[in-house]
Amino acid sequence: MGSLRLAMMALLLGSPALAQSPTYGVGHAPTPEEIRALDISIGPTGEELPPGHGSAKEGAALFQTKGCAGCHGKAGMGAIAPALQSTKSQDVPLWERGRGTSGWMILPLTAPFATTVWDYIHRGMPLGREGSLKADEVYALTAYLLFMNKVIPEDQVLDQQSLPKVKMPMGDDYGRLPDWKHGAPRLQGYNH
Amino acid sequence: MGSKRTSRRELLKSSGALAGGLAVLSQTPASGQVPEHDHAPGMAMADSPMIKGSKELVEYGQRSHYVTSMRMAHPMGGRPSPDAFGKTFHIATPLQDSVGVITPSSLHYVATTRGAFVPDIDPKQHTLMIHGLVDRPLTFTMEDLKRLPSVTRLHFIECAGNRHNGRQKTVQESHGMTSCAEWTGVLLSTLLKECGLKSSATWFVAEGAEEVKGASSMPIAKAMDDCMVAYGMNGEPVRPQNGFPLRLMVPGFEGIFHTKWLRRIKTVDRYYMNYNDYGHLEKTPKEAALAFQIGPKSVITKPSGGQQLPGRGFYEISGLAWSGGGAIRSVEVSTDGGRKWNRAEIKETPQRMAHTRFGYPWTWDGSETEILSRCTDEIGQVQPTREQVAKYFNVPFDRSYRVPGLDNSVMPWRINKDGSVTNGLA
Numbered sequence: 001m002g003s004l005r006l007a008m009m010a011l012l013l014g015s016p017a018l019a020q021s022p023t024y025g026v027g028h029a030p031t032p033e034e035i036r037a038l039d040i041s042i043g044p045t046g047e048e049l050p051p052g053h054g055s056a057k058e059g060a061a062l063f064q065t066k067g068c069a070g071c072h073g074k075a076g077m078g079a080i081a082p083a084l085q086s087t088k089s090q091d092v093p094l095w096e097r098g099r100g101t102s103g104w105m106i107l108p109l110t111a112p113f114a115t116t117v118w119d120y121i122h123r124g125m126p127l128g129r130e131g132s133l134k135a136d137e138v139y140a141l142t143a144y145l146l147f148m149n150k151v152i153p154e155d156q157v158l159d160q161q162s163l164p165k166v167k168m169p170m171g172d173d174y175g176r177l178p179d180w181k182h183g184a185p186r187l188q189g190y191n192h
Numbered sequence: 193m194g195s196k197r198t199s200r201r202e203l204l205k206s207s208g209a210l211a212g213g214l215a216v217l218s219q220t221p222a223s224g225q226v227p228e229h230d231h232a233p234g235m236a237m238a239d240s241p242m243i244k245g246s247k248e249l250v251e252y253g254q255r256s257h258y259v260t261s262m263r264m265a266h267p268m269g270g271r272p273s274p275d276a277f278g279k280t281f282h283i284a285t286p287l288q289d290s291v292g293v294i295t296p297s298s299l300h301y302v303a304t305t306r307g308a309f310v311p312d313i314d315p316k317q318h319t320l321m322i323h324g325l326v327d328r329p330l331t332f333t334m335e336d337l338k339r340l341p342s343v344t345r346l347h348f349i350e351c352a353g354n355r356h357n358g359r360q361k362t363v364q365e366s367h368g369m370t371s372c373a374e375w376t377g378v379l380l381s382t383l384l385k386e387c388g389l390k391s392s393a394t395w396f397v398a399e400g401a402e403e404v405k406g407a408s409s410m411p412i413a414k415a416m417d418d419c420m421v422a423y424g425m426n427g428e429p430v431r432p433q434n435g436f437p438l439r440l441m442v443p444g445f446e447g448i449f450h451t452k453w454l455r456r457i458k459t460v461d462r463y464y465m466n467y468n469d470y471g472h473l474e475k476t477p478k479e480a481a482l483a484f485q486i487g488p489k490s491v492i493t494k495p496s497g498g499q500q501l502p503g504r505g506f507y508e509i510s511g512l513a514w515s516g517g518g519a520i521r522s523v524e525v526s527t528d529g530g531r532k533w534n535r536a537e538i539k540e541t542p543q544r545m546a547h548t549r550f551g552y553p554w555t556w557d558g559s560e561t562e563i564l565s566r567c568t569d570e571i572g573q574v575q576p577t578r579e580q581v582a583k584y585f586n587v588p589f590d591r592s593y594r595v596p597g598l599d600n601s602v603m604p605w606r607i608n609k610d611g612s613v614t615n616g617l618a
Binding site for chain 2: 038111115123130
């Protein structure tokens with residue numbers, strides 16, 4: 001009994017990352033720092049956004065120096081990578097105006113939330129050097145792309161608070177997904 | 193020892209075709225030569241050439257060099273990736289050569305969210321972190337996951353880009369962005385229960401470890417139903433192109449949801465609209481619903497485009513059927529362009545969200561015709577024709593009609609008088 005208790009104490013003291021899963025006793029609790037380091041998916045409320053700020057002016061300079069213009073074109077269109085700005089008039093309905101000549105949707109114009117734009121620049125750009133942009137730079141580039149598409153004024157500073165509040169032109173004009181249920185058809189009344 | 197040799201000789205006598213394989217097995221390392229005394233009299237080498245053994249062949253086998261079935265870049269002659277950088281990021285399975293329902297891992301289709309990036313992950317360093325709306329965030333190593341109760345299931349995966357049109361020549365081009373493998377792993381529900389899933393969680397975000405950290409939002413109801421974090425594929429670790437060392441399986445959902453190189457799951461209270469989610473953006477709820485769970489779909493793989501019937505006579509028409517709605521209940525085949533539909537034979541018991549092999553006995557009389565298949569799944573969803581989809585959406589039908597969401601419409605193959613098989617949509 002005594003030796004068993006001793007052995008258990010040694011086990012507890014000896015392992016800094018304790019097994020946490022209640023049924024099977026595997027896995028360990030990540031530290032808050034470990035969670036923060038990976039918590040990069042930015043939802044519509046922006047709660048995962050890091051501190052930082054940036055404006056369209058700063059973004060315009062970064063767009064050239066960080067290599068964005070090399071693939072997306074100097075004005076964010078007409079190059080090898082998907083267009084970031086529409087060539088069509090503001091009078092054209094958004095779903096039509098928001099499609100680039102290659103057929104791909106123009107992200108900073110048609111994303112329902114500005115957080116999606118920030119999230120993708122941060123996780124996926126620039127090509128080949130993903131994850132190299134600092135938070136300030138991502139805020140600035142997001143501001144530049146939104147300004148380019150006449151979503152925000154040139155002097156607006158984007159940060160943790162203001163970015164999630166940006167009103168995107170898409171508004172509510174997109175299809176919401178149905179509630180998913182086991183064994184239900186994918187679309188009620190469709191049968192295909 | 194003596195009796196062992198006798199029985200081997202008997203085997204060699206009974207089957208010349210088997211001899212090559214047995215010889216490879218029998219002469220383990222070093223020599224590289226098949227010992228003379230292993231051959232019964234009359235088994236001349238010239239009659240049945242041997243595959244020379246090697247350390248590599250002993251350790252990890254290889255198919256016959258007569259078998260040349262290969263994957264290919266998808267689509268043929270199309271734009272290779274959304275950013276047009278010329279990388280092969282979609283690779284199609286040679287369905288025309290497939291038998292049974294399992295796609296060999298080497299021939300499994302491949303798609304990545306961008307570019308051709310395949311991370312080289314050390315499984316000892318790889319972890320899966322689950323956090324967000326849970327009582328206990330937990331990080332699991334691969335060793336942790338392998339200690340947990342496992343499940344093994346057959347599941348297909350299909351890319352949303354698996355669309356057939358009149359320009360494609362073969363079933364590999366028209367339908368090759370789907371494959372089916374046996375997956376082994378831990379149910380996501382097991383992990384979420386261990387973390388203490390909060391009732392406020394309605395969605396979860398799954399994220400990979402590749403260069404763009406591909407992430408998708410999915411319903412918690414699906415996570416608790418049948419999602420799996422898979423480390424095994426066809427009896428061995430998941431291949432790097434398919435997510436080594438860990439991928440998410442979301443049975444029946446479009447391919448992109450099956451997050452490869454899975455490193456993180458966050459349970460949340462809303463749709464996160466990350467980039468991959470944005471890629472699913474549709475104008476109407478109806479279109480959105482069709483770009484999520486895959487509908488009932490089937491295709492005849494033999495005879496199919498590019499193949500040649502040597503002459504009139506008997507052929508078993510063979511194909512695959514699958515659905516995101518569950519198991520396949522029935523398959524019908526038409527050999528007269530869709531006028532008469534005949535019940536096909538289903539080979540073995542259909543599994544939920546898995547390719548199901550069907551066959552139909554057919555005697556070709558030498559005249560030009562069209563062969564088609566359509567399937568029904570366990571919840572009664574029926575594979576539609578393109579005309580039926582257009583009718584539902586109340587739009588005029590023409591040849592350029594684009595089926596919303598993943599295209600699960602019926603595929604016709606034309607049998608020409610000379611026995612050649614061509615695309616019926618052409």
